[in-house]
Amino acid sequence: MHGWLLLLPAAVLLVTFTHYPTVATLYHSFFSTSKPGRPTAWIGLDNYRNMVEDPVFWQVLANNLWYALATIPLSIALAILMAVWVNGKIPGRGLLRLSFFTPTVLPMIAVANIWLFFYTPGYGLLEQVTGLFGLPSHNWLGSRNTALGCLVVVTVWKEAGFFMIFYLAALQSISPHLTEAASLMGAGRWYFFRRVTFPLLMPTTLFVLVNAVINSFRLVDHIVVMTKGGPDNTTALLLYYIYDVGFKFWDSGYAAALTLVLLVILAAFAMGQFLFLDRRVHYQ
Amino acid sequence: MSVTCIARVTTAVLLVFLAGGALPAAAQAPVELTFYYPVAVGGPVTKIIDGLAADFQKENPGIKVKPIYSGTYQETIVKVLTALKSGEPPQMSVLLSTDMFSLIDEDAIIPFDEAATSAEDKAWMKSFFPAFMLNSQTGGKTWGIPFQRSTIVLYWNKEAFKEAGLDPNRPPASWAEQAEYARKLTRRDASGNVTQWGLKVPSSGFPYWLFQGFTTQNDVLLMNPAGTETYYDKPAVIEALQYWVDLSQKHKVMPTGIIEWGTTPKDFFERQTAMMWTTTGNLTNVKNNAKFDFGVAMLPAGKRRGSPTGGGNFHIFKKSTPAQQVASLKFIKWISSPARAAQWGIDTGYVAVRPDAWETPVMKQYVAGFPAAAVARDQLQYAVAELSTHDNQRVTKALNDGLQAALTAAKTPEQAMKDAQREAERILRPYRR
Numbered sequence: 001m002h003g004w005l006l007l008l009p010a011a012v013l014l015v016t017f018t019h020y021p022t023v024a025t026l027y028h029s030f031f032s033t034s035k036p037g038r039p040t041a042w043i044g045l046d047n048y049r050n051m052v053e054d055p056v057f058w059q060v061l062a063n064n065l066w067y068a069l070a071t072i073p074l075s076i077a078l079a080i081l082m083a084v085w086v087n088g089k090i091p092g093r094g095l096l097r098l099s100f101f102t103p104t105v106l107p108m109i110a111v112a113n114i115w116l117f118f119y120t121p122g123y124g125l126l127e128q129v130t131g132l133f134g135l136p137s138h139n140w141l142g143s144r145n146t147a148l149g150c151l152v153v154v155t156v157w158k159e160a161g162f163f164m165i166f167y168l169a170a171l172q173s174i175s176p177h178l179t180e181a182a183s184l185m186g187a188g189r190w191y192f193f194r195r196v197t198f199p200l201l202m203p204t205t206l207f208v209l210v211n212a213v214i215n216s217f218r219l220v221d222h223i224v225v226m227t228k229g230g231p232d233n234t235t236a237l238l239l240y241y242i243y244d245v246g247f248k249f250w251d252s253g254y255a256a257a258l259t260l261v262l263l264v265i266l267a268a269f270a271m272g273q274f275l276f277l278d279r280r281v282h283y284q
Numbered sequence: 285m286s287v288t289c290i291a292r293v294t295t296a297v298l299l300v301f302l303a304g305g306a307l308p309a310a311a312q313a314p315v316e317l318t319f320y321y322p323v324a325v326g327g328p329v330t331k332i333i334d335g336l337a338a339d340f341q342k343e344n345p346g347i348k349v350k351p352i353y354s355g356t357y358q359e360t361i362v363k364v365l366t367a368l369k370s371g372e373p374p375q376m377s378v379l380l381s382t383d384m385f386s387l388i389d390e391d392a393i394i395p396f397d398e399a400a401t402s403a404e405d406k407a408w409m410k411s412f413f414p415a416f417m418l419n420s421q422t423g424g425k426t427w428g429i430p431f432q433r434s435t436i437v438l439y440w441n442k443e444a445f446k447e448a449g450l451d452p453n454r455p456p457a458s459w460a461e462q463a464e465y466a467r468k469l470t471r472r473d474a475s476g477n478v479t480q481w482g483l484k485v486p487s488s489g490f491p492y493w494l495f496q497g498f499t500t501q502n503d504v505l506l507m508n509p510a511g512t513e514t515y516y517d518k519p520a521v522i523e524a525l526q527y528w529v530d531l532s533q534k535h536k537v538m539p540t541g542i543i544e545w546g547t548t549p550k551d552f553f554e555r556q557t558a559m560m561w562t563t564t565g566n567l568t569n570v571k572n573n574a575k576f577d578f579g580v581a582m583l584p585a586g587k588r589r590g591s592p593t594g595g596g597n598f599h600i601f602k603k604s605t606p607a608q609q610v611a612s613l614k615f616i617k618w619i620s621s622p623a624r625a626a627q628w629g630i631d632t633g634y635v636a637v638r639p640d641a642w643e644t645p646v647m648k649q650y651v652a653g654f655p656a657a658a659v660a661r662d663q664l665q666y667a668v669a670e671l672s673t674h675d676n677q678r679v680t681k682a683l684n685d686g687l688q689a690a691l692t693a694a695k696t697p698e699q700a701m702k703d704a705q706r707e708a709e710r711i712l713r714p715y716r717r
Contacts, residue, residue: 134475
């Protein structure tokens with residue numbers, strides 16, 4: 001009884017803001033959106049049938065998978081690299097750590113506006129650099145084949161510094177005896193990183209991976225500022241599309257169905273990570 | 285202190301508060317109006333609106349106007365409709381004129397004909413430019429009153445014209461001239477890279493609006509006034525898109541791919557482009573930032589001249605008391621009087637919404653000093669309604685996607701417009717009964 005009472009505040013919050021909305025979303029996804037003269041009605045799986053036939057849905061799903069596949073490994077690799085670097089004894093270490101972390105502090109909308117200028121054809125920062133080498137001008141955000149890549153770069157830049165902090169903390173907790181022992185045994189730096197440091201970082205990597213997956217489905221602020229999903233949906237991600245359907249088209253039934261798909265995807269990833277990867281992670 | 289004691293004290297305190305709050309209200313009972321206005325908090329426009337609300341209250345002590353600054357147009361309609369669904373909508377709001385059908389379908393607004401019944405009121409409803417009323421009326425009723433409205437105009441760099449050997453005071457007047465001038469204005473360096481484009485017509489975000497310039501000039505409409513049909517795949521529409529695509533792919537006077545709306549004025553200031561199409565709402569921006577002599581002209585004519593209108597209308601919400609509706613009407617009439625419409629246009633760059641506003645001394649003086657301000661007004665006689673249908677944003681998105689597909693060369697103009705029409709057809713079918 002006492003235990004339950006202690007759990008109550010957290011349980012109330014969880015139920016109100018997590019479990020109830022999830023169940024309500026599932027429930028609403030089986031109903032049609034009310035239209036003039038036609039109140040909302042039970043339509044079973046029709047919203048899901050529409051989804052299967054909706055080419056935009058498949059496109060945003062594919063976009064999101066590519067986006068996740070690109071941003072997650074890149075930002076994690078970069079984070080480890082930066083963490084290892086600023087963990088060493090180098091001059092100006094504090095400043096370096098600060099500058100790597102700065103992107104995390106900046107609000108995404110402001111960041112997106114700055115990057116919008118970087119990518120501007122003609123006089124943007126990127127064009128000024130490529131112009132020095134005499135390369136032809138390119139419409140980075142306005143072309144189908146580069147627009148999503150440009151957003152990936154922004155996300156990696158934004159995320160890597162944040163993940164670096166976790167790796168830095170983990171690196172500092174690794175005992176210096178290990179380094180000494182390894183150097184006595186004559187292990188090379190790469191060998192040491194591969195066989196000692198990286199395995200010891202695995203718990204952090206799992207945590208960062210979970211966050212990176214969630215973020216790759218969650219971060220859409222920069223799309224609103226930079227491309228609005230264009231050209232022709234090539235940069236629209238799942239959550240951005242849900243916003244469109246829910247708050248521009250006001251099709252709440254279909255939006256609920258799409259939200260549920262997003263939930264299922266994230267839940268599947270999280271389960272896979274915790275059940276499968278957890279077993280292979282070595283905790284001290 | 286025991287629990288009952290605490291409860292007693294709390295009740296007493298609550299009662300005092302309730303009495304204090306309720307009594308003066310009962311004594312005076314001013315009509316309170318909540319007014320959602322689409323602008324981010326801060327900035328010069330909020331100051332103007334605050335000033336107007338305060339002035340109105342001074343003249344009408346019985347009415348209290350509470351402006352709420354609600355972000356972009358898109359954020360404002362989201363806030364308005366969510367407030368409506370939770371049962372507490374505002375009494376008035378400025379929203380995109382194209383949201384008219386959506387607001388009617390949500391049963392959110394009342395037609396002005398219901399509130400404005402006197403002869404004077406009826407005359408007032410007829411006092412606006414007819415072009416602006418196209419997006420404000422349907423089914424014989426008036427659902428919106430024009431407030432901050434705009435059209436598309438052509439800005440040109442007179443210095444670039446001189447350098448290219450063109451008459452700096454003569455903008456292109458036809459499609460052929462536009463392409464020809466743009467060709468002369470496009471400059472390339474030794475290795476063939478473009479250093480100055482001839483023309484930029486933005487295509488990010490809401491390309492349909494700019495596209496309506498081309499279609500109107502090609503003498504074709506994109507939808508019926510009832511908002512239940514679209515004509516995206518008519519041959520004249522495809523032809524208009526072909527002309528837009530040709531500017532970059534055949535004539536090579538405009539960059540390929542999507543041209544960002546937000547940076548186009550900056551491109552113009554940086555001499556990246558010698559001509560641009562953008563809203564009259566950018567007039568003040570261009571005036572302050574262009575470091576060269578520039579001109580403003582009506583869009584060039586194809587078969588005829590033409591541009592869509594754009595911008596926001598006033599709406600009165602249904603879920604308010606009769607007293608509030610009367611007060612709202614009073615405020616909207618007050619704020620749209622000729623003198624205030626003129627001042628609003630001068631302060632913001634929007635087109636003053638009624639002909640008599642242009643006859644006021646302030647406006648006459650402004651136009652005499654800055655003739656470019658009158659171009660948008662003169663273009664109104666050729667203007668058509670902005671694309672607006674039932675389920676507006678979805679039907680519009682079908683067109684936007686098609687346009688971007690054609691402009692990025694993923695589809696031919698014909699294919700793109702046929703696909704867009706099929707999608708629009710599917711969405712609009714239920715509204716035709």
